[in-house]
Amino acid sequence: MTFALFNSTQHQAASLRIALIGKSTTSVMIAEDVVLSPKIGSVIEEVRAFGREIEIIWDDGVVLRTKLHIRGTWRIFRVADWQKKKRNLAKVVIQADDRIAACFDAAEVETHHDFDPRRHPLLGRHGPDLSDSRTGLEPCVDLMLGYQDADATIAEVLLDQRVMRGIGNVFRCELLWTCELHPWAKISSLNRDECRELVSIAAEMLQSQHAPHDRSLAVYGRHGKTCERCNGQVRVTHHGEANRVLYWCADCQTRHAGTSSSRYVTEHDTPPGVHPAEFIYLSELERARKSG
Numbered sequence: 001m002t003f004a005l006f007n008s009t010q011h012q013a014a015s016l017r018i019a020l021i022g023k024s025t026t027s028v029m030i031a032e033d034v035v036l037s038p039k040i041g042s043v044i045e046e047v048r049a050f051g052r053e054i055e056i057i058w059d060d061g062v063v064l065r066t067k068l069h070i071r072g073t074w075r076i077f078r079v080a081d082w083q084k085k086k087r088n089l090a091k092v093v094i095q096a097d098d099r100i101a102a103c104f105d106a107a108e109v110e111t112h113h114d115f116d117p118r119r120h121p122l123l124g125r126h127g128p129d130l131s132d133s134r135t136g137l138e139p140c141v142d143l144m145l146g147y148q149d150a151d152a153t154i155a156e157v158l159l160d161q162r163v164m165r166g167i168g169n170v171f172r173c174e175l176l177w178t179c180e181l182h183p184w185a186k187i188s189s190l191n192r193d194e195c196r197e198l199v200s201i202a203a204e205m206l207q208s209q210h211a212p213h214d215r216s217l218a219v220y221g222r223h224g225k226t227c228e229r230c231n232g233q234v235r236v237t238h239h240g241e242a243n244r245v246l247y248w249c250a251d252c253q254t255r256h257a258g259t260s261s262s263r264y265v266t267e268h269d270t271p272p273g274v275h276p277a278e279f280i281y282l283s284e285l286e287r288a289r290k291s292g
Contacts, residue, residue, distance in 0.1 A: 012074045013049035016056065016101055019076045020044040022221030023096035025058070031091045034111040038062045043170050043220070044096055045245055056094070056101075059169040061114040066092060072105035130199070131166040131206040137199045140164045144195040150188035154198075154256075155239055155246060157187045164199065166206045173220045173247045175202050177229075183239060183248050185256035194255075219247040227252060 021044055028038050038058045046057040054074060056064045066074070082100045087093065092103040103109070127143055128135045143163045157163055158172045167175070176183050178201055179194075190198075218228060223236040232251025239246040 009049045009052060009054065009068075013047050013054055015076055016047045016054070016074055019099045020056065020094070020096050020101055021047065023099070026095040026097065027093075028095075029090075029093040030064070030109060030111070032109040034109070036062060036111050036113075038064065038094075038111075042168070044094075045169055052107075054103075057114055061168075063112050063114045064092065064094075065108070065110050065112070066103050066106045067108040068103075069105045069107050072103070072107065074101060074103050076101055126161050127164045129165040130203045133207050135203070137196065137203060140199045141192060141195045144187060144190070144199070145192060147187045150186065152187050153184045153239070154181055154187050154190065155183035158198075158202075159244070164202070167202055169244050169246075170217070170220045171202065171205055174218055175205065176248060177219045177253060179255070180253055181255045182253050182257040182260060183246055184260040186259045189256045189259040219249060222247060 023044055025038055025040055025042050025044060027040065030037060039060065039062075042062070043059040044056060045059045046055075048055040048057070052068045052070075052072070054066050054068070066072075068074075077100045079095065079098055079100055082102070087102075090102040090104055091106040091109055092101075094101045128137075128139055130137075130140070140163060144157060147157055147163070155172065155176060158167050158175065159169070175198065179198055181198075219234050222234045225234050226232070227234055227249040230249065230252035232249045234247055234249050236245060236247050238244065
């Protein structure tokens with residue numbers, strides 16, 4: 001990646017992060033035929049940039065990938081301003097709250113699921129679907145207790161579709177906070193009652209008529225804000241092999257903290273008082289300068 005190319009693509013990615021990350025999707029229009037579309041109400045979690053490619057990732061692992069022509073661009077609009085634009089020229093239009101992100105002059109547009117080794121179907125059968133009220137919970141509890149990698153963190157196991165399905169990243173963060181569990185606690189440290197508690201609360205969340213949104217979330221998207229339970233500070237970092245973002249409160253999510261895996265590293269934490277989009281942009285800028 002040249003430094004000049006970084007300045008254009010990465011600036012666009014930084015703008016998209018500020019406008020979209022942590023926001024619920026109101027509508028999505030994709031001009032190309034794609035294999036899957038982001039669900040309305042799903043939360044935009046990450047924006048990645050590689051050369052002229054920009055990827056937008058939702059909390060359920062759906063990825064929208066765009067490869068731009070030389071003059072291609074992503075632009076941000078307010079909803080009121082967007083009504084005045086030539087909407088038929090956009091290849092992709094995403095509305096999240098009061099912002100619209102539109103992609104113009106894209107050479108390629110596609111969607112796919114973000115690869116996560118622990119979620120890949122070739123590794124084994126899918127576990128029970130917790131969003132289905134007919135699902136029995138004890139099989140999930142058994143799968144957690146018999147998890148093959150005893151050193152795996154509870155945060156990783158919750159996203160493993162071989163154990164249970166339906167838990168996206170927003171629910172994962174909220175579930176761990178509700179149960180006061182340290183995200184990097186080893187799965188082998190939990191007993192049956194604790195596993196049952198996790199699964200029961202997860203099923204209740206998923207089967208609720210109302211999915212979580214910005215005003216009801218305890219930790220997700222609340223980096224640097226005060227924890228409503230203990231008045232500690234909510235943190236955000238990246239976690240696991242898939243490097244998914246994880247929001248948590250280090251002051252009150254202390255159950256099984258003593259079993260924390262060595263996989264817990266804090267150098268990827270976004271510092272308090274710094275917007276996550278700014279932290280990512282500055283980190284990428286530093287890497288580009290070193291490689292350029």
